[in-house]
Amino acid sequence: MTNFIIRRLIQTVIVIALLSYFCFYLMTLMPGDPVDLMIQSNPRITSEDVARLRNLYGLDQPTYVRYWNWMSGILQGDLGYSRTYRIPVSDIMGPKLVNTFVLSFASLALALIIAIPLGVWSALRAGTKTDYVIGFFAFSGVSMPSFWLGLILIIAFAVWIPWFPAGGTETIGVDHGSWWSIVTDRAYYLVLPTVTLAYISIGRFLRFTRSAMLEAMRNDYIRTARAKGLSRVVVIWQHGFRNALLSLITMVTLSFSGVFSGATITETVFAYQGVGKLVYDSIIANDFNVAMISFMISVSMVLIFNLIADIMYSFADPRISLS
C-alpha cells in the first residue's frame, strides 16, 4: 500500500509539472495581456508606457523564460502577484479557497444525505408511484440551470420572504462576540447557495445510487442472504448497498475533485466570495499567476482524489488489491 501511494504521488508531481507548462503555454497564446486591459481603461496610455509595463511584467520574454521565472517562484513558496487585484496571489486566494471549500462540501454533504437514501428507496420501489415522484425530483434538479434556480431562490427567500440574504458571505461591519456567532452568521449566508448547488447534484447522485442498487439487488448473493433469513435492513445495507458503493465511490470522489471549480456560477449569482469566480475572472483578465495557481490546485485535486478513490476501493471490496 505504501509503495503504491508513493509511486502514485511521484506520478502526480510529474503530471502536474508537465500539465503546468502546457497550460502556461496555452495561456500565452490567448489574445491580449494585462497591459491591453490597462489601455482599454485609459486611452491616454502611451506606446512608451506600454513598452515599459510589458518589460516590467516580463511579458516581453519568451514563454519558456516566463514559465521558468514563475516556476522558480512557486518552488520558493512565492505564488506570484495578481495583476488584477495588485496583491500577492496567496492573499487573495487563501480566504476565497476556504469559502469555496465550505460551500462545496456543505452542498455535497447535503446532496449525498438526501440523494443516497432516496436513491436506495427509489430502487427498492422501482416502477411504483414513489419511484416516479423521486425520479421527477431527480430530473428536475439535473435539468435546472443553477443561475436560474439561484435567481428564483433569491426572489423567493430574499425579496418576497426575506428569510435569507440575497448575497454575500457574511454580515459586513458586525463585531461578532463569539465563534458561535461567526459560524451561525456564515451559515445564514450559506443556505441559499448551498441549496442551489445541492439541488443540482442531488439528481445525479440519486439516479446513480438507484441504478447501482437495482443492479446489486438482482445478484444471487442477495437471494442467498434473504434465504439465510437475514433481516431486510442487513440485506439492503450490508449486502446490497455495500456492493453498490464501488461505483458511488468513483462518482463521489470525482465530485470532490470538482468542488474547487464547480461553483463558479452559483458564487457569482450569490456574490459569494469563493474562488470559482476568481478563477474565471483571472482567465478573462489574463491574470496569469492567479489562473495558473487555480489550475495547479484543480489538477492536484483531480489526481489526489483519484488516488483516494483507488485506496477506498480496497476498503469497500477486499478483493481489490493495490499491490
Place this chain on the structure above:
Amino acid sequence: MKLLKVLVLGLFVTASVNAPAAVSNDELKIGITQEFENLNPLIMTMSATTYIYSMVGRSLVTLSPDGKWITQLAKEIPTIENKKASFSPDKKHIVATWEILDNAKWSDGKPVVCADFDFALTVAASPNVSVGEKETYTQVKKISWDEKTPKSCTFTYEKAKWDFNQLAQFRPLPKHLEQAVWDKYKNQKEGYEKNSIYNKAPSTPGLYNGPYKISEVKLGSHVTLVPNEHFYGPAPKIKKIIVKLIPNTGTLEANLRSGTIDMVSSLGFSFDQAVAFEKKIKSESLGYNAQFKPSITYEHIDLNLENPILKDVKVRKALVYAINRDELIKALFDGKQQVAIHNVSPIDPWYTNDPKKITLYPYSKREAGRLLDEAGWKLNNADGLRYKDGKKLSLQFMTTAGNKTRETVQTFLQGQWKSVGVEVNIKNEPARVFFADTTKKREYGGMAMYAWVSSPENSPRSVLHSSNIPSEKNGWSGQNNMAYVNKKVDEIIEKIDTEFDSKKRTALAQEILKYYTDEVPVIPLYYRSDVAVTPTALKGFRLPGHQFAETNEIENWSLQK
C-alpha cells in the same frame, strides 16, 4: 398541507415587508458590479477603485459635475492670468505655485505637504513601479519648497502645456508612512507596490486624506468606510459607508429590494436595466430615484480605412446619412441618451453643433443613395443591394459579443443600411479578443462598434494622431484604430497642447471636428448616459457624467426622511 399553509401565510405576511430604502445617516450600502484592486493611488487602474478612492483620497483639483475645474487640496488653481504660474525664460517650461490648504491632513493628523507630492513623483518616475500612465506624474519635472513653508509648492513642468493645472490624477502619497517601504524595496521590480502599506495594511491611519477612511477591505467583496475626523472639508454626514461588490448585474435589483444594498452606483446597472427599474419605481411606488445623466462616454463605429470600399469618403458619408440616430435613441433607449454628431460631447466646452463649423448628417436615405450612386455602387433591383464592377457592397460589422445593447443597435443599423442597398454582416467576438487583437490590428472587416471614455477638453491625440495608429513597430499601442491619417489634423493636435488662449484652443479643436465630420473616419452614434439608483431620501448626490466619480462629493451626501 399544514406546512404549505404556513409557507403561504409567511409569504403574505412578509411579502409586504420588502426592506425599505435607507433613510438614516447611520449607514449606506452601495452596490457596484465591477471588481476593485488595492487602493494605492499610484498603482490603481480600475474604475471601481477610483470610485472608492475618491471617498478617501483627494487631489489638488478635480472636475465638478458641472464640468468646471475646482480645488480640493489646493487653495487656488494656478493660472498664467492669476500670476500663480509663469513661463520659464526659454518658454519651454511652466513654473506654478500650488498652495495646499492649511487644514489638509492625512487621517492620522499629519499635514499634507509638498513633500508628499514630491514623494509620489519620485515613486511614479521609478522604472520598478507599474504606474499606468506615467506622464500624469512625470509631466512635473521638479517640485520644490521652502522648509519654512512646507505647504507652498513650486511645480516646474516638463513642457509648457495649457492643461498643466489639471492635476486631478496626480495624487500625493503619505511620505511619513510610505518612505520606509520605498527605501527598502525601491530597487526591486514591483517591490514597492507589493509591500506598500496600502497593500499590506490598508486600514492603517494616515493613508488617506479624504472625507472617509478605510476600516475594512476585502478584495472581491466589500470595503467599509468611516468618517475621517481629520478631513479638511465639511464632516461627512453618513456614519458608515459600505461598498459591496455584486458581480452579477442580474441580481442587483434583488439585492436592492431585499435591502442587501441601499443604492446602485454608476458602476452598477446597465442602461436598459435602469430604464426597466425606473418603470417599476413608478408602478410600484418604490422609494428610489433612477438617475440618468448624459456622459462623455462616446459610443461610435470605427471605420477601417484600409478597407478598399471604405477608402471612398462618399461611401462613409452615405453610411452616416443612411442611419436614423434620433429614431435609434427613441426606440432603444427611451430617448434617455444623446445622439452623437462627433466625438466631443455637449458637456465639453469644445462642443459645437454649428453647421458652419462642422458637417452634419441628418437622416436622409435619398442623400445616402445619391452618394453611393456617385461612388459607382449601383442598385440591383433583383436583390435590393448595390454592386460595382460585379462586386457586392458588403461590409463586416463587429462588436463585443454578449453585450445586449450593442447587439440590438447592430440589428437596428443593419436594417437601415440594407434599406439603401448596403449588405452588413454581423460578426461579434468576446471583448478580450475584440479589443486585444481585432481593433488594434485592424482585423475587423469594415466597422467596429465600441466606446471611448475621455474627459472634457481632452486632446484627441491618442485616437486621431497618425503616430497613434497601432502597428507592430509601436507594440500595437495607440488608439487610432481606423488608421486615420491627416497631416493637418496632426499639426492642429500639436498646436492645441501649447495654446493657452481658451478661445483659440476651442477654435483649433473645432477645426479638428470639421475634418472629423467631413472625412468620417468614425460614425458617431450616441453619448452614453451614466445611471444610478439612489434612495429618495439621499440628498446631495450628483452624477458627474465624466471620468471623475460621483464620490468626489460624498461629504455632501445625507439621508433625510
